[in-house]
Amino acid sequence: MTTSVLICDDSGFARRQMARSIPDGWDVDIHFAENGKEAISAIKQGKADVMFLDLNMPVMDGYQTMQIVKEQDLPTLVIVVSGDVQPEAHKKMLSLGVIAFIAKPIDNQKLCEILRQYGLYTGEATSQGRSQNVLVVEPRSQQSELDAYREMANVAMGRAGEQVAKLLGEFIQLPIPNVNLITNNELHMAISDVKSSDSLSAVSHGFIGAGINGEALVIFNDANFSTMGKLLKYHHKSTKEEYELEVLMDISNILVGACVNALSEQLHVTFSHNHPIILGRHCDIDQVLETNSQRWDKILAIEIAYAINSQDIQFDLLLLFPGNAMELVYEKLVKHTH
Structure with missing residues (x-):
């Protein structure tokens, strides 16, 4: 069964990094959002069985996004992927209902372990991410x-x-x-x-x-x-x-x-x-x-x-x-x- 995955980050570079980190063996349909407002809309459209969420974003940040997810009881499992690794950030997001917290730059091995822990991915843990169809870098500009x-x-x-x-x-x-x-x-x-x-x-x-x-x-x-x-x-x-x-x-x-x-x-x-x-x-x-x-x-x-x-x-x-x-x-x- 295909899992809808939403990657929410204001950085295109970070979104592509995250997409490449998803293990090859996981059957997913990947969607993207540039901020929390777009993410909430995508969740309501059924595009986020699992969401990878950044914290520091314009328009609507990760904290505000999770507040809405919690208040409206939206159907998504959220894993934070952020450069903000302060213990207080972890504590606050966990209290809002995220299931895990991964520091940037993402550790593929840790990602696989978290996915397996929650039954989201049953393949072998690997340090390698998705090898096909995902480019990290756009044409240079x-x-x-x-x-x-x-x-x-x-x-x-x-x-x-x-x-x-x-x-x-x-x-x-x-x-x-x-x-x-x-x-x-x-x-x-x-x-x-x-x-x-x-x-x-x-x-x-x-x-x-x-x-x-x-x-x-x-x-x-x-x-x-x-x-x-x-x-x-x-x-x-x-x-x-x-x-x-x-x-x-x-x-x-x-x-x-x-x-x-x-x-x-x-x-x-x-x-x-x-x-x-x-x-x-x-x-x-x-x-x-x-x-x-x-x-x-x-x-x-x-x-x-x-x-x-x-x-x-x-x-x-x-x-x-x-x-x-x-x-x-x-x-x-x-x-x-x-």
């Missing part, structure tokens, strides 16, 4: 490139958010990464949301490996230092400057470390890290960008605006890759998804 970079950032963002959530004991609100191909002169546009703050502090972490070099900027609104320090249970040092510096460096080291490790896993590249550099303390964003020594002509800029809503804290992670590194990143993403 700027849109397909941005989609691939955004999905890469989504996974890295989730890993970094998980580490900071554990450190601070708070749920981190994860956004949809903002991905742009820009020139150096347009760099300030990539972090326009940050610019609204009058006073910022920022630190830069460079990384390089296999010909791919990049830079990670962590940008804090100054108003957040005191609250972050309390969450970290830090005691004031002899000076306010030392206290703020410790908060800035500890958060940025954990955030960037987890993010770059996730990039490393996806690209199959080992990155080495440069010593972090303070770009500015208590200054505006233009001063931060002036201090930044990178002067690349073409830049892949990925902005991730984290938030801890319960504490009114916002901080940004900005990943920057020059044009030559960008090409290598795309090649490796494509290579390792086949």
Whole structure:
């Protein structure tokens, strides 16, 4: 008997990855949705005996989608496939009725085990996915490139958010990464949301490996230092400057470390890290960008605006890759998804 499977994810790159991960021996009819609103409609049309659901999506996210599934008792078994791997996200979605939670990038072996556990797939567990009729990568275009970079950032963002959530004991609100191909002169546009703050502090972490070099900027609104320090249970040092510096460096080291490790896993590249550099303390964003020594002509800029809503804290992670590194990143993403 054929099973209707719905893959709901705003990323075409991620949808194709998920479709290829479905075991060859499972008799399925695959459908796609780009957001929760489309997914609810598909479920009501009988196209989702099983749904693979992302969490961070526009229009209607995974949390809102599951709330409707639960309230309306819609006939679908839901497995979350997400870059958000925070324990709180797991707990919340399980309470809404999902049967399992798989972290991106998807582990084919784990997927098979979950399907077998719930009697959805009775074939042998395998590390190989569907070999036919599913292409991971669309014909190359700027849109397909941005989609691939955004999905890469989504996974890295989730890993970094998980580490900071554990450190601070708070749920981190994860956004949809903002991905742009820009020139150096347009760099300030990539972090326009940050610019609204009058006073910022920022630190830069460079990384390089296999010909791919990049830079990670962590940008804090100054108003957040005191609250972050309390969450970290830090005691004031002899000076306010030392206290703020410790908060800035500890958060940025954990955030960037987890993010770059996730990039490393996806690209199959080992990155080495440069010593972090303070770009500015208590200054505006233009001063931060002036201090930044990178002067690349073409830049892949990925902005991730984290938030801890319960504490009114916002901080940004900005990943920057020059044009030559960008090409290598795309090649490796494509290579390792086949």
